[in-house]
Amino acid sequence: MPVILTKPAEWETWLTTPFDEARVLNRPLPNDALEVVAEGWR
Template identity: 65%
Template sequence: MWTNWTSVRKVKEGETTNDLYAFLTTEANSEVGAIHPKAMPVILTTPEEVETWLTAPADEALKLQRPLPDSTLRIVARGVKEDSA
């Protein structure tokens, strides 16, 4: 989900319009929990889940707000993030 948002984020810059993003989270599964124990993004994994999310009544769509089963995700890199200068 995203929207344009106009506000003053930094006094030096004054009022700016920026893209503001949000995502839905749920409890962490074992892979994500090892890195961030409180939450993980909700991930839709099939076209049927996407269709449910976009078209179903809220009570049905929100049943998709659940962690992926353990061992569904795979950590492919570890280490400290380094930004180039």
């Protein structure tokens, strides 16, 4: 599953911390955290 990081501190942790510590960032997002901005053909 992809990791979606939403805060600058999370980006920094993901990029600079050993995976054993950073993997706690891989978690489900709240249902309203992502928004569909387009559907169908363009």
